[in-house]
Amino acid sequence: MSDDPRDEIVEHLPALRAFALSLTRNGALADDMVQDSLVKAWTKIDSYQPGTNMRAWLFTILRNTYYSNRRKAGREVADVDGIHTASLSEKPAHDGRLQMNDFHIAFAKLNDEQREALILVGASGFSYEEAAEMCGVAIGTIKSRTNRARARLAELMHLDMDDALEMTDGATLAVISGNRTASVG
Amino acid sequence: MAQDRNKARQSQVIDDNLKRVYQDMLEQKVPDRFLDLLSQLKGQQDDENHGDSK
Numbered sequence: 299m300s301d302d303p304r305d306e307i308v309e310h311l312p313a314l315r316a317f318a319l320s321l322t323r324n325g326a327l328a329d330d331m332v333q334d335s336l337v338k339a340w341t342k343i344d345s346y347q348p349g350t351n352m353r354a355w356l357f358t359i360l361r362n363t364y365y366s367n368r369r370k371a372g373r374e375v376a377d378v379d380g381i382h383t384a385s386l387s388e389k390p391a392h393d394g395r396l397q398m399n400d401f402h403i404a405f406a407k408l409n410d411e412q413r414e415a416l417i418l419v420g421a422s423g424f425s426y427e428e429a430a431e432m433c434g435v436a437i438g439t440i441k442s443r444t445n446r447a448r449a450r451l452a453e454l455m456h457l458d459m460d461d462a463l464e465m466t467d468g469a470t471l472a473v474i475s476g477n478r479t480a481s482v483g
Numbered sequence: 484m485a486q487d488r489n490k491a492r493q494s495q496v497i498d499d500n501l502k503r504v505y506q507d508m509l510e511q512k513v514p515d516r517f518l519d520l521l522s523q524l525k526g527q528q529d530d531e532n533h534g535d536s537k
Contacts, residue, residue, distance in 0.1 A: 304524075304525070307521060308518070308521055311513045311517055311518075312508075312509045312510075312511070312513055313509060315508065315511065315513065316505055316508035316509045316511075319508050320505070320508070329514065329516070332517060333516070333517070333520060336517065336520055336521065336524075337520070337524070340521075340524045401500045401501075401504060402504065405501075405504070416501060417501070417505065420497070420498050420501045420502070421498075421501045421502050421504075421505035422505065448493065448494050448497050451497050452493045452497060455497075
């Protein structure tokens with residue numbers, strides 16, 4: 299038995315990669331970021347307080363790596379998979395399960411901060427407080443980012459369900475039905 | 484309000500999809516390069532510890 303907290307890092311690898319993939323939407327880039335983050339985490343273990351949430355600590359290192367790379371690279375990270383420009387074509391199935399591809403496309407259209415907030419709170423199970431601390435912003439900021447992210451996703455995925463359908467305005471319908479033929483293929 | 488109910492349902496659908504996507508990512512096999520990297524880092528550290536044992 300060792301009490302080196304670094305021995306725990308390996309347990310968080312799948313989550314770290316999932317988080318990196320959600321931020322970058324690009325497998326190669328995500329893995330490079332995970333690699334950088336692991337080296338940083340290893341060498342800066344002194345900044346980790348034993349007993350606190352190691353996953354949150356690792357995620358913080360990873361997101362800092364991502365945003366600092368983004369600053370260096372200029373505003374927009376390369377759209378290697380062409381996902382930004384792809385379009386959604388299908389409405390969700392009746393049970394609300396979307397075509398996987400459509401969800402990925404919609405998700406990729408969120409801005410980094412919204413996507414990050416949604417992944418931390420909506421998928422990884424962090425509290426608003428934890429997410430706020432990890433992102434270095436106020437709790438209210440995280441709440442409004444997740445709300446805006448959900449609203450944007452709902453819009454992109456045409457989640458106008460049941461009685462909301464009658465509230466759908468002409469513009470939305472035009473987006474759903476109109477010129478959606480290009481780009482794939 | 485129907486609108487509120489609908490909004491709650493939208494959030495539910497979105498979070499369900501989100502969790503599904505995230506779960507898929509979590510279940511991906513971790514590439515060996517990361518395990519190799521960790522054991523390499525650990526090896527370096529052990530060497531250092533041995534180096535200055537007093």
